[in-house]
Amino acid sequence: MNDDEGYEVGYGKPPKATRFQSGQSGNPRGRPKGSAGIQTLLAKHLGKMVNVTIDGHQQRKTIKEAAVLSLVKSLINGTPDQKIKLLKFIMPLLEERETDEEFDFGKLSDDEVDMLEALLVKGGRTS
DSSP, rough: OOTTTTTBBBBBOOOGGSSSOTTOSSSOSOOOOOOOHHHHHHHHTSSSSSOOOOOOOEEEEHHHHHHHHHHHHHHHHSOHHHHHHHHHHHHHHHHOOOSSSSSOOOOOOHHHHHHHHHHHHHHHHOO
């Protein structure tokens, strides 16, 4: 008697004879030891120090800090379209309420959330 009788073979349902045996991995060697994942690489490189000029003064900041400062500056000085795009990018990050150990943005008040949402809605209209 065939083990596949009464069993529908199709997408996501391979024949029983070709499945991995119990206790057998599909990737027996796995990821090589010492190879870094994307999160490890990002954390490593975003934590590197760089020289940045802020208000005419050279300062040492992490790449992560420099990127956030650049985003904030673009949010303040950018065109309305740039501000809308940045707010659409930033809002989900703020709504997650997960804070970084180095940065504690704190909890936004309901008024601040309403103001940011109003900016998004207002900016999204075409005149």
